[in-house]
Amino acid sequence: METILTINNLHKKFRHVHAVNNVSFEIKKGNVYGILGPNGSGKSTTLGIILNVVNKTSGSYSWFNGDLETHDALKKVGAIIERPNFYPYMTAYENLKLVCGIKGAPLEKIDEKLELVGLLERKDSKFKTYSLGMKQRLAIASALLNDPEILILDEPTNGLDPQGIRQIRDIIRHIASLGTTILLASHLLDEVEKVCSHVVVLRKGVVLYTGTVNGMISNEGFFELEANDKQSLKTILQQHPAIDKIEENESKLIVYLKESLEAADLNKYLSSQGIYLSHLVKRQYSLEEQFIQLTSSAK
Template sequence: MSYLITTKNILLETILTITNLNKKFGVLHAVNNLSLEIKKGNVYGILGPNGSGKSTTLGIILNVVNKTSGEYKWFGGKLETHEALKKVGAIIERPNFYPYMSAYENLKLVCHIKEISENKIDEKLEVVGLLDRKNSKFKTFSLGMKQRLAIASALLNDPEILILDEPTNGLDPQGIRQIRDIIKLIASNGTTILLASHLLDEVEKVCSHVLVLQKGKMLYSGKVDGIMSNEGFFELEASNLNQLSETLSQLSAVEKITIEEGKVLVFLKTPMEASELNTYLFQKGIVLNHLVKRKFSLEEQFLALTKN
């Protein structure tokens, strides 16, 4: 009996599978042979510049854009797309509610359209920090509040996955921070999230996994930590930079050495700890007055991936 339960849970782990998906608009290949898998409980960021195919991909899996070829399956293909989408919450356009109706009245209407219970309205308003404004008219809301109300709307059916397309677009820093905190809160409760963005900082701060797209093609798919994992580089200072550079060039672990703004940057090809490097230089008669080991940021890795 226990074995059957375990097997069932494993089968349910994959929420969405995309295989060799293509979308062409005339000569434009907006989505180019895209394949990926979305696993339950993770926060995925689809990262790419404008025109990379992010929104088109989301439109296809939400059944509002027709694919050219390939396939996608929700929940292992056990449900028809129409039924599967009842377990999905999504915001792919700007919030569009009735301006002279209150937040509560707008969500009540959403419940009626989706044929779901109204008993979760207050709960979802609290999640997005709008419970105290439930009776305020939508037209009085700031852009950030409108976006938060849209998220509350998408959560009304307790979706297994929440899909957000550029959720912080046009918001001020405070509004961006509020949306990020809400995404983290929703994810902490076990909801899978698929987030499309062109903002590297946004993806780095809220996502566990990242998918990098460019001109419809997948350049990277994996953990955010994975794309940032590299041997990194050391930032060093000493009284004689030329002597320091010459001594470092004798190390087999060193791939490249550059001097920038009075600091020697040492790029590695194999792992090396800061203490190991410091000891080596001290034995060579060089005393450092600055030593920092750095990792390449998501931005640096993204630019390296998309440079061509």
């Protein structure tokens, strides 16, 4: 699979603040990547460095397997890292026509991209009449005019209402389905879980995890169990080699695992010991729970 972007040991210091601290990861073609972290974690600074608008302190990055210099590579990149900035008294079409002139994109692309973001019917409306969500969708259309190989978005749903958030997420999924690689920075766990295939977790400029979203949330999980004789249930569970620890929660036992154990196998084991369950549920940790564990342990 083609490598779009490679980042190696990247550092950025602002006086006493180490905003990006030894960051390394790769972006492969055709995936949707999320840089996830709380505000101040170094997400926007990292994007600024790879887009050549922020100077790195040390480390390196290369676009498209290093085959292109940054200036030429960025011609194949679409990016929105600030609030949409268009002329308020010009229409959407007129604004995008100016962008086509700057990017050297054909004018036929305007209607194509406006349709993709659901704004074709409003192409002759002035930008000042657009809602915040529409402005953000127009910015995405603008970033796509040159058919970039990768689209970079910094907090794409920030400040939007629930409907606007959903529209942007649907557009991102659709763009990805057409083969465009996407890299987005977000502090919203829900956004990354619903949109991204891969995630880089940052905290105070340090990478805590890099890999697939499924890989981050895949874990041995835990059981919720309940039986008439809770104490006997607990005693027998403590003898099972796959069980890590047990917590009591009202009438239920929360059973954490250190290795894989299926519900049917646990039920069979308990029944062989004369314990019959009235409640058995196996759960996985959510992305939120995994994120909290990662960031808490990194303090």
